[in-house]
Amino acid sequence: MADYSITGELRRLPARAAQFIRRYPVPKRGTYGPESRISVQDVLLHCATVRGDAFVAFQLMRRQGLPGAYFLHLDVLDDALRTLDGFEVTEHECEQTFGPSWRQVVLHAIDAADVVHAHFGQLDTADSIAGNRRRLNAWLAARDAAWEAGLIKAWYRAQEAAGESRYMDDVSLHIDDRRCGDLTTMVRDAAAAVALSDSLGQFGFTREHFETLLEPWQAASQVSPRVLPRESALRTHPSPPVALARNSR
Structure with a gap:
């Protein structure tokens, strides 16, 4: 069995996702079409250099209250950013999750x-x-x-x-x-x-x-x-x- 150490890319992924959301603000309800709607998981996928990191990070942060895979909207935006800003990917978090x-x-x-x-x-x-x-x-x-x-x-x-x-x-x-x-x-x-x-x-x-x-x-x-x-x-x-x-x- 190969050993695994948390990569720098995975550690930086929550911060990169938060930065992306702030750079491209979520529009007000009713002002966007279905094709422009994205979820937190979509953002993580966009920002991840290793595809699997997005799914791992999503589950790690779901345990800490990150909104689910549904579309981001203004009602959950603050909660999503708060979790992304404050989350640190550690071995302890991985084991707890x-x-x-x-x-x-x-x-x-x-x-x-x-x-x-x-x-x-x-x-x-x-x-x-x-x-x-x-x-x-x-x-x-x-x-x-x-x-x-x-x-x-x-x-x-x-x-x-x-x-x-x-x-x-x-x-x-x-x-x-x-x-x-x-x-x-x-x-x-x-x-x-x-x-x-x-x-x-x-x-x-x-x-x-x-x-x-x-x-x-x-x-x-x-x-x-x-x-x-x-x-x-x-x-x-x-x-x-x-x-x-x-x-x-």
Whole structure:
């Protein structure tokens, strides 16, 4: 598993987004057309040099009250700028948002955003997995483990950071609904697995569950396994350590 350190670009992204919003003020309600409306996430995407950083930063700041992915308007502008101005991307914030396996979560989000955006039409989704019983059982095991570990909110945030919502919008689904659905499932399932890397072998979440969730995305994308857990984590623990049973984030 490759290590990950927060980049300077990710650290500077909230400030760059705030600067962009101030440079191009949000117009008054009723004075703009649908094509000119943008969300906070759109701004982050515009300002990010690494596409995945935008989705990671968005989830980090959502936990601190950043308005959601809906269009920016004057009613939420002050709250958005206050969060962007005051937010600092740190390892502590990453762990609080995504759990103890945050490094793997961020790596996966960055890889997924890059690969799907650049190679959407070429990714192999020949074998649909959305209704696969083995996959569903693994996902349920992961969800239950996240709950038992006190990481359920972090677990869901990891999936949100990896799954780019525009591939499930009406336009994309009209073009290829099965490909969009399968890719979204693969990306989010892989995130669900790597978010529990540090809990592997505990709370009923096994290596088989982990691989069932991760392998379809790796097979489709040919992404090198940068997010695999440490070998020591692949051994089943006799009982979960008390330290992991932390409060839900």
